[in-house]
Amino acid sequence: MIRFSSLLVALIVCLLSLAVLQADIPRPDYPAGRGDKCVEPTEVMKRDHFQFLKHQRDDTVHRGIRTSKHSLVGCIECHVAYDSDGSYLPVNAEGQFCSSCHEYSAVKIDCFTCHAAVPDT
Numbered sequence: 001m002i003r004f005s006s007l008l009v010a011l012i013v014c015l016l017s018l019a020v021l022q023a024d025i026p027r028p029d030y031p032a033g034r035g036d037k038c039v040e041p042t043e044v045m046k047r048d049h050f051q052f053l054k055h056q057r058d059d060t061v062h063r064g065i066r067t068s069k070h071s072l073v074g075c076i077e078c079h080v081a082y083d084s085d086g087s088y089l090p091v092n093a094e095g096q097f098c099s100s101c102h103e104y105s106a107v108k109i110d111c112f113t114c115h116a117a118v119p120d121t
C-alpha cells in the first residue's frame, strides 16, 4: 500500500513537471516568408532545407550545374525583412529568419562570409 501511493505521488510529480517544462520552452520567433509558399512544402523545408542548399552548392561549384529552384539568392529575396526605415535586415542578423532557428538549435553556418545576406536590388 505504501509503495503504491509513493509511486502515485512520483507519477503526479513527473506529469506536473512535464507540463511546466513544455510551457516554459520559448520557440524561435522569425519573420514570415514572402508569398504564400516556399520552394518545397513547409514541413520539408523545416526538416531538409540545408540538404537542398548543400546539394546545390556541390552541383554548382564542383560540377557547374545551375538550377534556380533552390537558389540561395531566392531564399534571401523571400525571407529578408525590413526595419522601420525600409532598409533590409540581413537574414543572418539576430532574430532574423535564418539566424533565429539556428541560434535556438546552436547551428553555425559560414555561408554569409561569401554570400550576400540581403537581396542585390
Ligand code: HEC
Pocket (backbone or CB within 6 Å): 053, 054, 056, 057, 060, 061, 070, 071, 072, 073, 109, 110, 111, 112, 113, 114, 115
Ligand atoms: C568561400 C566562399 C563561399 C562560402 C563560405 C559559401 N559559398 Fe556558396 N558559393 C560560393 C561560390 C563562389 C559559388 C558559385 C557562384 C556562382 O557561380 O554563381 C557558390 C554558389 C552557391 C550556391 C548556388 C548559387 C546560388 O546562388 O544559389 C548555393 C545554393 C550556395 N553557394 C550555398 C551556400 C551555403 C548554404 C553556404 C554555407 C553552408 C555557402 N554557400 C558558403 C562561395 C561560397
Ligand code: HEC
Pocket (backbone or CB within 6 Å): 032, 033, 034, 035, 036, 037, 038, 039, 042, 045, 046, 049, 050, 052, 053, 069, 070, 071, 072, 074, 075, 076, 078, 079
Ligand atoms: C517565393 C518565396 C520563397 C522562396 C524563394 C523561399 N521561401 Fe522559404 N518560405 C516561404 C514561405 C511563404 C514560407 C512559409 C510557408 C508556410 O507558412 O507554410 C516559407 C517557409 C520556409 C521554412 C520553414 C519555416 C517554418 O516556419 O517552419 C524554411 C526553413 C524556409 N522557408 C527556408 C527557405 C530556404 C532555405 C530557401 C531557399 C532554398 C527558401 N526558403 C526559399 C517563401 C519562400
Ligand code: HEC
Pocket (backbone or CB within 6 Å): 030, 046, 049, 050, 053, 075, 076, 079, 091, 097, 098, 099, 101, 102, 105, 107, 108, 109, 111
Ligand atoms: C525553422 C527553423 C530554421 C530556419 C528558419 C532556418 N534554418 Fe537552417 N537549420 C535549422 C536546423 C534545426 C538545422 C540543423 C539541422 C541538423 O543538423 O539536422 C539547420 C541547418 C542548416 C544548415 C546546415 C548547417 C551545417 O553545419 O550542416 C544550413 C546551410 C542552413 N541551415 C541554412 C539556412 C538558411 C540559409 C536559412 C535561411 C534562408 C535557414 N537555414 C533557415 C533550422 C532552421
